[in-house]
Amino acid sequence: MITLIALVAFVALGWALVFFAIPLIQSIGAWAALWVLLLAFGALAPWLAVLGLLVLLALAACAIPAVRMRWLSAPVMRYMNETLPPMSATEREAIEAGEPWWEAELFSGRPDWRRLLEFDYTELSERERRFLDEEVETVCEMTNDWQADFELKDLPEEVWRYLRDNRFFAMLIDEAHGGLGFSAYAQSAVVTKLATRSVSLAVTVMVPNSLGPGELLLKYGTEAQKAQWLPGLVSGREIPCFGLTGPEVGSDATALPDTGVVCHGDHEGERVLGLRLNFSKRWITLAPVATVIGLAFRMSDPDGLIDPDKRDYGISCALIPANTRGVSIGRRHYPSGAFMNGPILGRDVFVPLDHLIGGVAMAGQGWRMLVECLSAGRGISLPALATAAGQGTYRSVGAYARIRRQFRLPIGRFEGVQEALARIAGKTYLLEASRALTASAVDHLTPSVVTTIAKYHMTELMRQVINDGMDVMSGRAVQLGPRNPIGLSYKVVPVAITVEGANILTRSLMIFGQGAMRCHPFLLKEMRAAADQDLAGFDRLLSAHIGTALNRAARSFTFALFGANLARSPLKGPTARHFQAIERLSASLFVVADLAMASLGGELKRREKLSARLGDVLSQLYLATAALKHYHARQRASEVDEDERLHLDWAVQHCLHAAGEALEGFIRNHPSRALAALLRLLVFPRGNPYQPPSDRLGGRLAALSIERSEFRERLTWLTFRSKRGDDPATQLERAFALCLEIEPAYERLLKAVAKGEVAGATLIEQLRDGTSKRVISEEEARRIEAFDAERFEALLTDDFDPAYIAGDYQSENLGQQLANTLSRQRVD
Template structure:
C-alpha cells in the first residue's frame, strides 16, 4: 500500500510539473509510457491494473497521432465550434481587427514576458517639443481667463483663436512635410495635459483636430491630391476641421447610421460628373460651428450600378466636404456644459464628386475601419491627457487647500476622514500619469487595439473620482461658482469625457473584454478564421495548442494560489517584486477564466455584459498595474515614489479580486464556477483595499513641498496671475510652509487669550511686545494670514451680472471686495474659521482685493 501511494504521489507530481511548464503532448506520452512500462516490467502492475492504466495511454497516443485525432475528435469539435461562435456584424469584425495587440496581449495570455515591459522605452520629447511646451503652450495658457471663457463669452477670445492658428496647435499630428508640427503622441498628450490644467475649452479645442479628424484620416488614407489640397491649410489654421460621425440614431452602433451617399450623376463646377448625393444629420460635432471643412461618415450605395464592378452596397465611407458647399447647414451650437465649440450639421441633397471620398474609390466602404483605427489611437492621447491634468491639478491645489484650511486649529488635511479623499487623489494622480506616459508612448510605436480603450475608460473614471474627492475636500470653496473656484469647470465637464469617444458603459461592458478576448487571446481569433474557412488541419493545430495552454494556465494559477505567488517570476528584486508576481498569477487566472467563460457560454457571452465587463476589469487592472510598475522603475525606483506605487498596486489587486469574485458568483454554470474558484482562489481571495496606513502616508505627503509633488504635477500650468485660484492657493501654501511654526505659536497664544487686540494686526504687535514672536516672524505671519484668507474667499455677484450684464460691475465686486459689502458683514468676517480666532484686518483684505482687481 505504501509503495502504491508513493508511486501515485510521484505520478501526480510529475503530471503537475509537466502541466506547469506546458510540456507538449509527445512529452506527456513519453513520460506516461515510460512509467507504465517501468511498473509493468517491475511487476508492480497486474494484468487488470495494466489494462486499466493502458486506457489513458491509448488516449494520449490517439491525441498525439494527428491524422487519428483529426478524424476522431477535431472534425466534430470544429462543427460544434462553428455553432457556438457569436454572430458578428461587419462593423464588429472591423472594430475587432482594427489596430494590433500590444502589452495587453501579454497579460491576457497568462504568461507575461516581463522583459518586454521592462525594455519598453517611453517616447523622449524632442527639443522642439519641449520648447513648444515651455513657450507656446505657456503663452496661450496665460492668454485664457477660464471664468470669462466659460461664463461670460462662452468661447475662447479671438486673440487665442488667432494664436492657436498661427502657432499650429491644430497641426501637431500633421507631418512637417505639409507644414505641421509632426509631434509624437506623447508630445501631443503633454500639450493637451497642460492646456487642460488651465482650461477645459482650450484643451478640447486643440485636441479634437489632433485626434479623430480629417487631418489624421488624410495622412493615413488620403490620396496625394487630397493631401496637397487640404493638409497645408489644416496645418496653418486657415482650415478648421470637424468630423461628423454621431447623430440622433448613431452612437456606438454604426450600423444604425441613417446618413446616406447614393452614387449618381450631377453637376460640379459647371461639369457633369459622377458623384454622390448626400443626406445626413449629425449631432454633437466638436468644432462644427467654426469648421471650414467637414469630414463625413455615411453609408455608400450604388443602386443603379454606375460604378464598374456591379457592387450595390459599399457600407460606411468617409468623405471630405467644404463647410461652404451648397446644401450644408452649419453654424448653430450645442452647449455640452463647457464652452468649446460643438454643434449640429445637416445636409440635404448635397452633391459631391467621387474623388472627395477620403482615399478615393479604393477606400469606399472602408470608412468604419479607418475611423476605428484612428479613434483607437486618439483614445490613447486626448481624454487620458485631460484625466491626467485633473490628477495633477488636484494634487497641487487640493493639497495646498488641505494644508492652509483649518478646523479646530488643525489643517483639515490632517483629519483621517479628509485623508481618505486626499489619499485617493494622490494615488490616482500617480496612476493617471503612469498610464498617460505608457499609453501615449505605445501609440508612438503601434496602434494598440485594446489598451487605448482601457485608458479612456479607466482614466476618465479616475478623473471623475479625483474631482469628486477634490470637491468634497474643497466643500463650499468648490461649490460656489466663480473666478475664484479652481474645480468647478472640470467638475462640471466630467460627463463629457465619460460620454465621448465611446461611452464608458459600453466601453467597459462590450469593448474591453469583447475585443480583448478575441484579439489578445493567443488562439481564438485564428480558431475563428480556421473554422469559418473549414480548414481542419489548421483548426486542429490551434485547438490542441489552445487546450494545452488552458491546462497550463489553470495549473499555474492554482499553483501560484497555493504557494502565494512564490513560484511566479519577477524581472527585479526589491519591494516591487511581489507585485510582478501577483500580476503574473492573476494573468494566468484571467487566461483560464476567459476560456471557462467562452467555453461554457459561447456566443451568449456577448450578451452577458456584466460578466464581460468584470473580465474586462481584470484585464484592465493588469494593464494599469503594469503601467504603475514600469513608471516606478523608469523613474529610478525613488523611495518617495514607493508609497504611491504600493497604493496603486494594492488598489489594482483589490479591484481584480472584486472583479473575479463577481465573475465566480454570477457564472451561470455552477460546476464551472466552482472549478474557477478552486483555481483562482484556492485559499480564498487574498486581496484587500489599500490600508489606512498606506493611504495616510501619501495623503500626508500631499501636504508637503517635495520633489515628488513637482514631478507628479509637472504639466500642471502654474499661473502667474495673482487672481488665479490655483495661484492663490499655491502662494498661500508656500507662505504656510515658511510661516507655520510662528503661526502655530500665534494661534495658540490668541486662543488662550494671551494677546491683546481687536484684530490680527494688533494681536501680532502684542505678540512681538511680549517676546512670543520677533518682528520678522510677525510680518511673515501677517503676510501668510492675509494670503490664506484671500485664498479661502468665494465669489459673490450682483443680480445684473448674473443676468448677463457683464459690464454692470468690475472684477472688484465680482471677487467680493470689502468696500462693496455691507459694513456689518465686513466687520464680522472671521480671519480664522476657528471659533474665537483673530479677525482679518480689513485693510489687508482690501489691499489684496485691489491687487486682484488690477491683475484682472
C-alpha cells in the same frame, strides 16, 4: 501506503508536465517510464495500473493527428460553427483594426516582461519641449477659463488667432506638409497642460489633432487631397470637424442612417459622377466654426455606376466644404463647456466622387479607417484631459487642505479627509503613468485595445479624483466663479465620459468583447479556420490551445494555493511582489476567460456584466503594469525616491484589489454553479487575497500631498502655473508656500491662544500679545500676518451682482469685485 505513494507520484508528474509545459511526446515518454517503473516494483494496485495505462493510451491517441482530428477537433469545430454567432463585416473590421500589444501579453497568462521593461517611452524633442515651455505657456496665460465659459461661451478671438498662427491645430500633420509633426506623446503633453488651464481650450486644440480630416487625410488621402486641404489645416485657415454621431447613432456607430448614393449631378457647371448625401449629425465638436467637414455615411451604388457587380459599399468617409449647397451648419449645442459643439445637417448634398477620402479605392473602408484613427482620441486626447484633472486637483486640493483649518488643525490632518487625499494622490500617479505608456504606444504602433482601456478607465479615474477634490474643498469648490480652481473641470467631466464611445458601453461591450478576440493567442485564428472548414489548421491550433489552457490552469492553481511568490518576477527588490501578483492574475484571467468563452459561447457577448468584469481584470492589470513601467523608467533616470515608491505601492495594490473583486464577481455570478465551483478552485482556493491599500499607506500619501517635495513637482510637471496674481491656483500655491514657511511659529501662537497664554479677539491683537510675551518674534509676527492675508484671500468664494449673473457682464469689473469682496469679508 505504497499505493498512496504511487498515486502521489502520478499526480506530481502530471502536475510537473502541465506546469512546465512539457511537449506531448516527452510527456508520453515520462508517463510511460513512471508507469513501467512502478509496475516493475509492484507498486501499482490493479486499479491504479489500469488507470495509468488509460491515461497513457489517451495521451498516445492525442499524439496521432488522424485520431485527434476525428474524435476531438472535428466535433469541436462543428460546435464552434453552430454556437458562435456570425461576425458582421463591421465587427470583423473593428476587431482586426490596430495591433495587439502589451495587453496581449497580459491576457496570455504568462506575460513576457521584457516586452514591457524594454519598451522605450517617447522622449520630447528639443522643439517639442520648447513649444510646451513657450507657445503653450503663452496661450494658457492668455486664456481666462471663467471668462470663456461664463461670459463669452467661447475662447476670445485673440486666443483663436494665436492657436491658428502657432499651428496648434496641426500638431499631428508632419513637417513635410507644413505641420508641427509632433509625436503622440508630445501631443498628449500639450493637451494635458492646456487642460490644466482650461478644458475648453484643450478640447478646441485636441479635436483637429485626433479623429478628423487631418489624420484621415494623412493616413488615407490621395496626394491631390493632401495638396488641396493640408495647407489650410496647417495655417488654421481651415477649421475641421468630423461628423459621425447622430440622433440614432452613438456608441453603435455602425448603425449609421446617413446615406450617400452614387449618381450623376452638376458640379461647378459640369455633369460629373458623384454622391448625393443626406445626413443628420449631432454633438460634433468644432462644427459651428468648421470650414471643412469629415463625414461618415453608408455608401450605395444602386445603378452600378462604379462597378456593375457591386451595389452596397458600406461605411465610407468623405471630405466636404462647409459651404457646400445643402449643408446646414452654425447652430450650437451647449455641452457643459465653452468649446464649440453643434449639429450638422445635409439635404441632397451633391459632391464628386473625388471627395471620398482616399478616392474611390477607399469606398467602403470607412469603418476600418475610423476605428484605426480612434486611437488618437482614446489614446492621446481623453487620457490627457484625465491626467490634467488629476494633476491640477492634486496641487490645488493639497494646498487647500494645508491652509484650511478646522478645530485649530489643517483639514489635511483629519483621517476622513486623508482618505480622499490618498485616492487623489494614488490615482493621479496612475493617470500620469498610463498617459505616458499609452501615448508612447501610439507612437510605435496602432494599438486598439489599450487605447480603449485608457479611454474608459482614465476618464473614470478623472471623475473619481475630481469628486474627491470637490468633497475636500466643499463649499469652496461648489461656488462657481473665477476663484474656483476645479469647479469648471467638475462641470465638464460628463463630456469625457461620453465622447469616443459612452463609458458604459465601452466597458460592457468593447474592452473584453474586442480584447478577447485580439488578445487571445488562438481564438480568432480558430474561428477563421473553422469558418474556412480548415480541419488540419484548426486541429493544430486547438492542440496548442488545449496545452496552453492546461498550463495556465496549473499555474493559476499553484500560485493561488502556494502563493504568488512562486511566480516569476523580472526584477528583484521591493517591486518583485507586484510583478508576481500580476503574473498570477494573468494566468487566472486566461483560465477564467477561456472557460467562460467555452461554456457560454456567443451568449457571453450578451451577458455584458460578466464580460465587463473580465474586461476590468485585463484593464486593471494594464494600469498596474503602467505604474510599474513608470516607476522603473524613472529609476533608470535616477529620479525615484521613497515618496514615489509609496505611490507605486498604493497604485498597484488598488489595481490588484479591483482585479480581484472583478474575478470574484464573475465567479459569483456565473450561471453554472458547477463551473463556478471549478473556477473558484483554480483561482481562489484560499479566498481572494487582494485587499485595498491600507489606512497607513493611504495616510502617508495624504501627508505627502500637503507638503512641498521634489516628488510633488515631478508628479504634476504638466500643470500650468500662472503668473497672474488673481489666478485661483496661484493664490492657493502662494498661501501654501507661506504656510509651510511660517507654520511652526503659527502653531506656537495658536496653541498659546488655546491655552489662554496669549489674549486677543483678533489675529492682530493676538500677534501683538504674542510678541510682547515672546511666544513669537516680531519678524514671525509680520510673516504670520502676511500669510493670514494670503490664506484668507485664497479661501474666499466669489459673489456677483445679480445683473452680472443675468448676463450684463459690463455691470461690474471682476477684478474690482474680487477686491470689494475681500475688503467686505475682512470687515465682517
